Amino acid sequence: MENIRNFCIIAHIDHGKSTLADRLLEFTQTVKKRDMQAQLLDDMDLERERGITIKSHAIQMDYVYKDKKYVLNLIDTPGHVDFSYEVSRSIAACEGALLIVDAAQGIEAQTISNLYLALGQDLEIIPVLNKIDLPGAMIEEVSDQIVDLIGCKREEIIHASGKEGIGIGDILAAIVERIPAPEGDPKGELQALIFDSVFNSFRGIEVIFRVYNGQINKGDKIKFMNTGKQYEADEVGVLRLDKEPRPYISAGDVGYIISGIKEAREVKVGDTLTHVDRPAKEAIRGFEDVKPMVFAGIYPVETSEFEELRASMEKLQLNDASLVWEPETSAALGFGFRCGFLGMLHMEIVQERLEREFDMTVITTVPSVQFHCYTTRGEMVKISAPSEMPDPSLIDYIEEPYIKAQIISKSEYVGSIIALCMDKRGIIKNQIYLTSDRVELSFDLPLSEIVFDFFDRLKTISRGYASLDYELIGFRESTMVKLDIMLNGEKVDALSAIVHRDKAYDWGKRLCEKLRELLPRQMFEIAIQAAIGQKIIARETVKAMRKNVLAKCYGGDISRKRKLLEKQKKGKKRMRQVGNVEIPQEAFMAVLKLE
Ligand code: GTP
Numbered sequence: 001m002e003n004i005r006n007f008c009i010i011a012h013i014d015h016g017k018s019t020l021a022d023r024l025l026e027f028t029q030t031v032k033k034r035d036m037q038a039q040l041l042d043d044m045d046l047e048r049e050r051g052i053t054i055k056s057h058a059i060q061m062d063y064v065y066k067d068k069k070y071v072l073n074l075i076d077t078p079g080h081v082d083f084s085y086e087v088s089r090s091i092a093a094c095e096g097a098l099l100i101v102d103a104a105q106g107i108e109a110q111t112i113s114n115l116y117l118a119l120g121q122d123l124e125i126i127p128v129l130n131k132i133d134l135p136g137a138m139i140e141e142v143s144d145q146i147v148d149l150i151g152c153k154r155e156e157i158i159h160a161s162g163k164e165g166i167g168i169g170d171i172l173a174a175i176v177e178r179i180p181a182p183e184g185d186p187k188g189e190l191q192a193l194i195f196d197s198v199f200n201s202f203r204g205i206e207v208i209f210r211v212y213n214g215q216i217n218k219g220d221k222i223k224f225m226n227t228g229k230q231y232e233a234d235e236v237g238v239l240r241l242d243k244e245p246r247p248y249i250s251a252g253d254v255g256y257i258i259s260g261i262k263e264a265r266e267v268k269v270g271d272t273l274t275h276v277d278r279p280a281k282e283a284i285r286g287f288e289d290v291k292p293m294v295f296a297g298i299y300p301v302e303t304s305e306f307e308e309l310r311a312s313m314e315k316l317q318l319n320d321a322s323l324v325w326e327p328e329t330s331a332a333l334g335f336g337f338r339c340g341f342l343g344m345l346h347m348e349i350v351q352e353r354l355e356r357e358f359d360m361t362v363i364t365t366v367p368s369v370q371f372h373c374y375t376t377r378g379e380m381v382k383i384s385a386p387s388e389m390p391d392p393s394l395i396d397y398i399e400e401p402y403i404k405a406q407i408i409s410k411s412e413y414v415g416s417i418i419a420l421c422m423d424k425r426g427i428i429k430n431q432i433y434l435t436s437d438r439v440e441l442s443f444d445l446p447l448s449e450i451v452f453d454f455f456d457r458l459k460t461i462s463r464g465y466a467s468l469d470y471e472l473i474g475f476r477e478s479t480m481v482k483l484d485i486m487l488n489g490e491k492v493d494a495l496s497a498i499v500h501r502d503k504a505y506d507w508g509k510r511l512c513e514k515l516r517e518l519l520p521r522q523m524f525e526i527a528i529q530a531a532i533g534q535k536i537i538a539r540e541t542v543k544a545m546r547k548n549v550l551a552k553c554y555g556g557d558i559s560r561k562r563k564l565l566e567k568q569k570k571g572k573k574r575m576r577q578v579g580n581v582e583i584p585q586e587a588f589m590a591v592l593k594l595e
Helices: 017-027 045-050 081-092 109-120 139-150 168-178 303-319 344-358 411-423 454-461 501-518 558-567 585-593
Strands: 004-011 057-065 068-076 096-102 124-130 191-200 204-213 215-217 221-224 230-232 235-239 243-245 248-250 254-258 272-275 294-300 324-330 334-341 362-364 371-375 380-383 395-410 427-435 438-446 467-478 480-487 497-500 526-532 535-542 575-578 581-584
Touching: 004 017, 004 081, 004 109, 004 168, 017 057, 017 068, 017 096, 017 168, 057 168, 057 235, 068 168, 081 109, 081 191, 096 109, 096 139, 096 168, 109 124, 109 139, 109 395, 109 467, 124 139, 124 168, 139 427, 235 248, 294 303, 294 324, 294 344, 303 324, 303 334, 303 344, 334 344, 344 362, 362 585, 395 411, 411 427, 411 438, 411 454, 438 467, 454 467, 480 501, 497 501, 501 526, 501 535, 501 585, 581 585
Parallel strands: 004 068, 004 096, 096 124
Antiparallel strands: 057 068, 191 204, 191 272, 204 254, 215 248, 221 230, 221 272, 235 243, 235 254, 294 334, 294 362, 324 334, 371 380, 371 395, 395 438, 395 467, 427 438, 480 497, 480 526, 526 535, 575 581
């Protein structure tokens, strides 16, 4: 065990984790240079295209340092706030972490939140100042920030560039020298922490874990402690560039098992593996079920494709355990699914995967958070779609989810950030100067105000400098109302939204205006109305179009339309016919773009 080092790389998004990981793999000759594809660990197409790590991955390297052979297990982690639970599980599997900070950007919100997660697990932190090759690198300034933040010595910060391959040897030496070897009892009862799972359509789910105590052998009967499910370990091994089977994996090490598990749902990240006949007394601390934050309906564009969509959703869920869904019916859109996502990015990814991997054309409806509605009968109903809202006469009160947000920014933007948060019904809790011109602000904010477009607005007002991290802190009472949209007098349930009463009038008005821009003109006039209960609060009209124009296009400008078409497979439009009105996908997202 004393020659094993388990470490992860933590950083704010885009600070260069994946690139640096690639360099480590090259340097240790885990992969040959000519086999090196950029960002090797991001092996999903979508990951590579979007340049982000969606799922964590692990890989083992050999490294000879001062004539001794070491096994280094690298656990790559996602950087986006939607996936922070996976970061925390990866961290729990390590003894040390490389904390990567982009020398041109400095410390950002997720640098800090991930650092706190790592410190919470007592990890040894190795600070790495990355991208020092950039002309805009602020080496002195960012080093000061790092020293202030983690209280290390300046000399402990390793200067590196993943891109140019600078500092890679220093990083590997630091991993061996500074990160402690794992502890644990190889003869004890088996306790292995699951920190990831990978879907393999031929062999079922590969479960990736770190063994704390005991040893897992090929053929062992094993049990998942939280779900209680039992399996046989058909194959046990380590993750190199490919999977390499081994007779066993022992305490301290990282490995995988394959045991014929078919569904991602049965494997929960954070769960503990143990033996059936000699079980551990307790699971490794800190298992949590991941909770969806954003809900939206997904509907097929062609109603006849509902069953095909169901089959695709089932397959998608096999390898995305964080996606939850159930069938739902909409008066306007027919049969579809109500889905729960970790965040907006997750939602986009699901929609894109359905289209690419399963060739489905789908419409996603207005996203919503989940409210708690207390009825006059004293029941609590969870509402994740406007259509689930009880009649107002039956509602006692409604609670909405609140988050604690941490925003880090240059001090010159503090004023506009506070204004933005106030506008979003936020309450400022704290303001700390990290350095003379970097401020950390804390707010309590309603989740519904920030999951949608908050991040984009924050980036705009801070010229890209502010970063955001958040966690759920509970539910608070709020006066929420259902805002209905009617087209030609008919209520379109899929366009309704649940909004705060103080904002309802303004939103209704702007939503109608936005819809007027987005709805394609038809041969007849379309009346757009917003209503709360029986009361109409706004109205707009889409004028009928003259005949000759109809042949050319629906509306909007040509270039935008062409772009849209390029994106669409089989030339199908992301549009749904509701009554006699065609509603394009963007109309369902209009509520997010009212600012
Ligand atoms: P996520 O996986 O999405 O969290 O991002 P990441 O932190 O893994 O960042 P990634 O390695 O994808 O790098 C982000 C961007 O920075 C890419 O465009 C890289 O080419 C670039 N980059 C990474 N390292 C360096 C570096 O050392 N110097 C320069 N100049 N650019 C770099």
